[in-house]
Amino acid sequence: MWKVHRWLAASILLALLVSPATASGRLRVGLHADESTLTPYSYVTGDPGYNLLLFVYDTLFQINADGVPEPWLVEAWAWSEDGRQLTLDLRADVIWHDGEPFTAADVVFTFDYVRRYAHTRWTGPAQAIERIEEAGRHRVVITLRDPSAGFIYQPLADQPIMPKHLWKDVTDPRTFDGRIGTGPFRLVEYVPDQYYRFEANRQYFRGPPAAEELVMPIIKDSTALFTALKAGEVDAVSRTLTPELVGEFSALPRMRVVSGPLTVTYLLCLNNQVTPFDDRDFRRAVALAVDRRDMVDTLFLGHARLGSPGWVHPDLPWYHEELDREPAFDPDLARQLLDRLGYLDVDNDGLREWPDGRGMTLALLASSHDPIRLRGAELVAAYLKAVGLRVNVVVMERASLSARIGWGEPDHDYSKPRNYEMVMWGWSAPVQSWPGRMLGVFHSDHRNVGTLNLQGSSDPLLDTVLEQIVTTADLERQFELARQAQRRIADTIPFVTLLYPDGVYAFNAEAYDGWVFVKGQGIFNKLSFLGGSPPAPAAGPSSGTGGRVAVIALLLLAVVAVGVAWRRRLAVSAR
Amino acid sequence: MRRFLAGRLVQYAVVLWLALTLNFLLPRLMPGGPAQFLLGDEAGRLSPELKAAIMSELGLDRSLGHQYLAFLGRLARGDLGYSLARGEPIRKVVADRLPWTVLLTGSALVVATWAGVALGTVAAWRRGSRVDVGLVMGAMLLASMPVFWLGMVLVATFGLHLGWFPLFGLRTAGATQTGWRAALDVARHLALPVLTLAVHNLFGTLLLMRHSMVSVLGEDFVLLARAKGVPARRVMYRHAMRNALLPVATHFALGLGFVVGGATVTETIFSLPGIGRLMYEAVLARDYPVLQAAFLLVTVTVIAGNLLADLVYPLLDPRVRREARA
Secondary structure, three states, rough: OOOHHHHHHHHHHHHHOOOOOOOOOEEEEEEEEOOOOOOOOOOEEEEEEEHHHHHHOOEEEOOOOOOOOEEEEEEEEEEEOOOOOOEEEEOOOOOOOOOOOOHHHHHHHHHHHHHHOOOOOOOOHHOOOOEEEEOOEEEEEEEEEEOOOOOHHHHHHHOOOOOOHHHHOOOOOOOOOOOOOOOEEEEEEEEEEEEEEEEEEEOOOEEEOOOEEEEEEEEEHHHHHHHHHHHHOOOOOOOOOOHHHHHHHHHHEEEEEEEEEOEEEEEEOOOOOOHHHHHHHHHHHHHHHHHHHHHHHHHHOOEEEOOOOOOOOOOOOOOOOOHOOOOOOOHHHHHHHHHHHHOOOOOOOOOOOOOOOEEEEEEEEEEOOOOHHHHHHHHHHHHHHHHOEEEEEEEOOOOHHHHHHOOOOOOOOOOOOOOEEEEEEEEEEHHOOOOOHHHHHHHHOOOOOOOOOOOOOHHHHHHHHHHHHHHHOOOOHHHHHHHHHHHHHHOOOOEEEEEEEEEEEEEOOOOOOOOOOOEEEEEOHHHHHOOOOOOOOOOOOOOOOOHHHHOOOOOHHHHHHHHHHHHHHHHHHHH | HHHHHHHHHHHHHHHHHHHHHHHHHHHHOOHHHHHHHHHHHHHOOHHHHHHHHHHHOOOOOHHHHHHHHHHHHHHHOOOOOEEOOOOHHHHHHHHHHHHHHHHHHHHHHHHHHHHHHHHHHHHHHHHOOOOHHHHHHHHHHHHHHHHHHHHHHHHHHHHHHHOOOOOOOOOOOHHHOOOHHHHHHHHHHHHHHHOOOOOOOOOEEEHEEEEEEHHHHHHHHHHHHHHHHHHOHHHHHHHHHHHHHHHHHHHHHHHOOOOOOOOOOHHHHOOOHHHHHHHHHHHHHHHHHHHHHHHHHHHHHHHHHHHHHHEEEEEHHHHHHHHHHH
């Protein structure tokens, strides 16, 4: 009986090891999230979900590699004199994945639909539209409530256009599994929590994409994701390399590592509505005490850019260059400022007290889901301690943290100050996609306009400048206003912009090297497959079957030998 | 015998009822009440009218007694509610994942028990020797390693460096194999996770088997068998091991109870779509209805595992049968 067992086990092992490996000829990209059925109403996250959505769908305008919108489904467009009416001429050579032609009716339908069925990303921007009409088979006329310089960015370069013939009767968009778009890839298979499979749309109006087939296994654990990349089980991943892996991946022969600017921001957010942070000089002292260069080196091993006092990423065309010359890190000046404000160390314990002599401890909140923010919080606490401020780092679960600071809370009472002192925070890349987005982060009307104004700052002067940005269509003038706004932000210091991490991506260059880095957003986007060379056939499994068999044979021999020896000893011991 | 069985069944029914009732009461005891619990973060975004409509649709505006009966009724029909994060019926979410978890943890349990029995027997037979000490120490060492670490070491060794096994997932993404090739593909993918779990759980069975075997080896019938001149292997496997297996059988049945919830970490490391990872993600997404359903499932399987152990024991051991009859 035992013999049977042994042979059974051995043959199972053998079968497992020598069974054929994957079919080749396709590109495999590890995905760090499950994005459901991938419709405009079912995808889950901005990154990678939204980028993946645009593999299947197209927008009227498309953000190009420089981060600027260019016409996509649109051939020509014209603004009216008053800046309220936009005429769009659509391309006539676009067809849906099911063969139906794409027309103006689909565009009108899409904007009507997203205004009827609420969606957090689509509905708001579409509300700017007063009227949208078909003016011919391939012409759409949009009338806006107010002139808007950002309308091209959002919604036009953001809103995926949905096929009217498929969606017109859908009343529950969240559960509708409609996979038809006009995009370069067709979604042919989705296995929840396991993988997506896409096939090239050979009829794509910009020419067939550079990959015949895309397979995207879902690997949520980041260690597992990068291990799979290293082992060659995937050819690229949807996520940027963690800083400590950059060196390791750069040294691998098949791998290429590219890096570029991401407009993701890391902030030390200060609650401008509570003492002592309601005092601009106190905020300035905090900003001067934080060693941002050290944070870039410690947290990102140098793979990040120093935060600008004007909040805007230095690689963006509307960046205010003179802000580079501001004193960034000056703990002595910070100490002088604090002394002058009356925060003195009365009891000589090395830490400052409140001006009335009470002991002072500031709370710095950090979310437990992001280890980099956690370490950042500890660094900030150390910098502030060096100038005599006692900071207590409070780690909270992400949802509890959001609730505490009043982020994403529908019932938030804006008449009361937010309930925190300092928090390690950050905004995703789209928040810097064009100058008008500053309105959300800095405007004083926290309820309606400054919906991202977590710091609770209010500055009428800044408001005026920001409001002009969104109604100024002329780009140079728009950028000039954006520079004025940055100057003002650097002077008032609503929060401390710590750094912008670089996007560092590794991929197997032998499998495919046509990846395009979109400024601010990274390589995981459809532009990477439009205009590149087709991928080389994927290499076979890393170790040959022959070698494997030899190893197994040796192992089996060893097992048998041990078994024989064991039986002998048993016999001896029984005697 | 029948009375013994009936008594046991009544006991388990009471435990099950308590578990269900707790499961019903927990969301209702939580701050924010059941609406917050069932609707999650959406609750604040809804208008009062809509909230009232949903409350009445879910029967939450009725008395607690009514709600309790309705809850039991839904359970009897297998209706577990809706997942907030996934927008799907929980029954479907669970049904998609349960088979894979059972396959993973079930295989691991079988492998761990098989290896534990074999090694435990050997260790007992040669107790006090270097082999014995080596086996016990080695198994203890492996058991004390955190599962995630063990998993990562196995991935690094057999997946990354040797390239023998795939590193993640349940099957080759986008593969089109069918039949036995597809089964083999799944088996290859499950090899490392099963090994991880099995190695981690080996120690308990090994130690149990060794102790049991040591005491059986001291029995007179073993001495008699040896005196008769029965070969050592025969004494070891036929006479001693069979009798020593009893506690292991109980251990195995109890282990079945942890088949559903016992692989959270392993499923996360290997990106497997199972109940454990479902729970983990439900915690992150604050998907309370899914958590509630998962806890219910885990509770029920643990109770079922215990019941099974109780039922199987008299079948295996005539002494228990006799005692029960007496």
